[in-house]
Amino acid sequence: MPELPEVETQVRDLQKIVGRRIFALSSNTKKAFTPAFAKFKKKIENKKILAINRRAKFIIFSLSEKLVLVAHFRMTGHFLLARNSIPLEKSIRHFLKLSGGVWIQFSDIRKFGTLRLVSEKDLEKLPEIQKLGIEPFSKSFTLAKFREILRSKKGRLKATLLDQKIIVGIGNIYADEICFAAKLHPVSKVEKLTKKGMENLFHVIRNQLRKGIRNRGTTIGEFVDVSGRAGKNQNSLFTYRRHGQPCKICGTTLERMKIQQRTTSFCPVCQKKF
Numbered sequence: 346m347p348e349l350p351e352v353e354t355q356v357r358d359l360q361k362i363v364g365r366r367i368f369a370l371s372s373n374t375k376k377a378f379t380p381a382f383a384k385f386k387k388k389i390e391n392k393k394i395l396a397i398n399r400r401a402k403f404i405i406f407s408l409s410e411k412l413v414l415v416a417h418f419r420m421t422g423h424f425l426l427a428r429n430s431i432p433l434e435k436s437i438r439h440f441l442k443l444s445g446g447v448w449i450q451f452s453d454i455r456k457f458g459t460l461r462l463v464s465e466k467d468l469e470k471l472p473e474i475q476k477l478g479i480e481p482f483s484k485s486f487t488l489a490k491f492r493e494i495l496r497s498k499k500g501r502l503k504a505t506l507l508d509q510k511i512i513v514g515i516g517n518i519y520a521d522e523i524c525f526a527a528k529l530h531p532v533s534k535v536e537k538l539t540k541k542g543m544e545n546l547f548h549v550i551r552n553q554l555r556k557g558i559r560n561r562g563t564t565i566g567e568f569v570d571v572s573g574r575a576g577k578n579q580n581s582l583f584t585y586r587r588h589g590q591p592c593k594i595c596g597t598t599l600e601r602m603k604i605q606q607r608t609t610s611f612c613p614v615c616q617k618k619f
């Protein structure tokens with residue numbers, strides 16, 4: 346599933362279509378739309394794209410007439426930019442024809458991706474937006490704030506990292522990499538983290554996400570940028586899906602376990618459990 350760095354990579358690429366007008370929408374997977382397709386199509390056509398931003402793993406298109414398109418990739422979604430409506434991939438579900446001879450194609454093998462159209466004032470009222478935790482790159486995410494958040498939490502470190510109500514954007518890939526980079530076992534209890542441990546974790550979270558963005562995402566499966574190019578972060582992973590292979594630091598065979606039904610890979614030597 347695309348996580349913060351993958352969604353951020355797509356959003357930054359999509360900035361180049363800001364200012365274009367949406368001429369037409371077509372789809373072969375109409376269940377993705379809220380409101381229902383016919384109403385959605387009528388509302389979005391002829392609107393201008395004023396801005397494109399990310400909130401957690403949502404892609405937020407600000408449109409003219411105070412409308413907002415809220416897209417989510419879920420398992421396998423991504424946008425592609427094209428010069429025509431010839432599908433760039435087999436799994437293209439939706440097409441948006443824009444001014445200037447540009448098409449947005451939405452690829453989604455598993456068909457779990459969603460597109461929602463709301464008014465600007467209703468965006469913050471959406472339950473899935475309301476329940477989101479803090480953005481790791483926002484000004485309000487400071488070390489003091491992070492300590493305050495963690496002090497009120499109990500449980501396993503990896504489960505805490507995956508919880509979108511606490512910090513947004515971290516999924517299975519970056520959670521495993523963050524635990525390894527912080528030298529913490531994924532089942533470590535967050536309530537037992539030392540002050541120093543919290544500080545280290547705070548920096549590791551941002552560094553790992555930044556590294557993912559710099560590498561234009563992790564491509565294991567479907568993720569590509571809007572030009573169809575794979576990311577590079579999969580080439581420099583330390584633990585994610587590497588169980589059975591030697592630790593790149595100490596050579597010990599990496600182990601795996603399930604945490605919240607998610608396969609978790611870790612080094613039993615480098616990562617301290619407490």
Ligand SMILES: [Zn+2]
Binds near residue numbers: 593613615616
């Ligand atoms: Zn190791």
